[in-house]
Amino acid sequence: MRDFAGELEERKAAGLYRVRRQISGPQQPALVSDGAPLLSFCSNDYLGLASHPELTRVAAEAMSENGLGGAASHLICGHHDAHHQLEERLARFTQRSSALFFSTGYMANMGVISALAGRGDTIFSDRLNHASIIDGCILSRARVRRYPHGDTDALETMLKSTGGHKLVVTDGVFSMDGDVAPLRQLASLCKRHDALLVVDDAHGIGVLGPEGRGSLAEFGLTEEDVPVLVGTLGKAVGTSGAFVSGPGVLMDYLVQKARTYIYTTAMPPAIAAATCASLDLIEREQARRDHLQSLIRHFRQQASAMGYQLMASDTPIQPIMLGDNWTALALSGALEERGLLVTAIRPPTVPDGEARLRVTLSAAHTWDDLNQLLAGLDESRSLLAPAAEQAV
Numbered sequence: 489m490r491d492f493a494g495e496l497e498e499r500k501a502a503g504l505y506r507v508r509r510q511i512s513g514p515q516q517p518a519l520v521s522d523g524a525p526l527l528s529f530c531s532n533d534y535l536g537l538a539s540h541p542e543l544t545r546v547a548a549e550a551m552s553e554n555g556l557g558g559a560a561s562h563l564i565c566g567h568h569d570a571h572h573q574l575e576e577r578l579a580r581f582t583q584r585s586s587a588l589f590f591s592t593g594y595m596a597n598m599g600v601i602s603a604l605a606g607r608g609d610t611i612f613s614d615r616l617n618h619a620s621i622i623d624g625c626i627l628s629r630a631r632v633r634r635y636p637h638g639d640t641d642a643l644e645t646m647l648k649s650t651g652g653h654k655l656v657v658t659d660g661v662f663s664m665d666g667d668v669a670p671l672r673q674l675a676s677l678c679k680r681h682d683a684l685l686v687v688d689d690a691h692g693i694g695v696l697g698p699e700g701r702g703s704l705a706e707f708g709l710t711e712e713d714v715p716v717l718v719g720t721l722g723k724a725v726g727t728s729g730a731f732v733s734g735p736g737v738l739m740d741y742l743v744q745k746a747r748t749y750i751y752t753t754a755m756p757p758a759i760a761a762a763t764c765a766s767l768d769l770i771e772r773e774q775a776r777r778d779h780l781q782s783l784i785r786h787f788r789q790q791a792s793a794m795g796y797q798l799m800a801s802d803t804p805i806q807p808i809m810l811g812d813n814w815t816a817l818a819l820s821g822a823l824e825e826r827g828l829l830v831t832a833i834r835p836p837t838v839p840d841g842e843a844r845l846r847v848t849l850s851a852a853h854t855w856d857d858l859n860q861l862l863a864g865l866d867e868s869r870s871l872l873a874p875a876a877e878q879a880v
């Protein structure tokens with residue numbers, strides 16, 4: 489038998505071993521983790537909606553009306569009114585023709601990419617795309633060409649030299665860097681070279697654009713420009729699941745062909761009902777986004793003044809670049825001793841030598857929360873690698 493235990497030991501020796509902490513109670517900045525209170529800066533609950541009382545109330549009501557389980561797949565007898573209403577609501581929210589509700593973002597990407605490209609086709613994928621996109625590409629059996637992160641010139645060269653059906657796929661907001669893809673340029677490139685553009689806006693929906701409609705809306709891009717939009721609902725939306733939206737013919741095609749849509753049990757209808765309520769809040773409550781943006785600006789000013797190396801991000805994802813795994817773990821540990829939870833992100837989630845602390849900010853954070861984080865970072869500066877320290 490393969491030496492599984494030995495491989496785990498190797499991981500430990502390389503600082504790559506992962507452990508799960510156990511959270512009690514609702515997801516919010518003030519967490520209880522393995523029984524101890526911690527102030528968290530690592531969830532993707534960007535708007536603080538994951539434990540919003542209005543959403544739990546709607547979910548509870550929907551549950552007492554419709555029961556709990558999804559019970560069957562959508563094509564058998566699992567497609568509930570609540571799912572249908574959510575799809576119409578998502579189409580309106582994204583200002584696109586139609587939408588399809590998936591059980592997770594991982595499944596949405598796997599299903600969409602493998603349905604829309606296949607053997608003999610070519611997929612062009614940003615080098616920093618999310619794991620679920622990478623796996624969708626593999627599942628599709630298409631030829632995959634990865635282009636350097638955000639490099640539209642390199643992509644254009646590749647598109648020019650490739651025939652046949654072409655699909656370009658990118659994160660809208662990159663999950664580990666926090667930067668936004670050059671969506672306008674990508675849209676016009678794809679039009680020029682007859683490639684189908686798929687944007688995964690897992691971290692943009694709810695946060696960016698007017699009324700939180702996402703990064704496409706921020707750039708004024710419509711369904712004409714970007715035919716396929718994937719969004720997830722477990723992050724800023726605060727519930728669970730994912731969606732794809734775009735032209736009706738594509739959604740119809742996905743219902744026929746996306747295996748991760750077809751061969752899985754429908755989500756509990758109550759999740760769909762709560763998601764509709766969340767979209768109402770997102771549209772209505774601009775104050776959440778305004779507060780979040782002020783926190784982001786303040787964090788960037790203060791942390792970079794301390795000598796921390798930040799990335800070119802204006803989104804709630806604010807990585808502190810550290811380089812080696814041990815420095816990332818040491819800084820994360822030092823913060824935890826001060827009651828602050830910021831996880832170290834290591835390879836293979838990020839490229840080798842690019843370990844970092846991924847700070848995520850949320851509208852649920854108070855100014856006092858942020859100041860506690862900044863104080864912790866200030867006191868932990870001595871842990872920076874020598875090269876970074878010189879820059880202080």
Ligand SMILES: *Cc1c(COP(=O)(O)O)cnc(C)c1O
Nearest residue numbers: 592593594618620663690720722
């Ligand atoms: C989180 C994430 C996903 C997966 O979504 P889930 O609903 O959590 O499965 C997909 N794409 C990106 C860019 C993500 O960050």
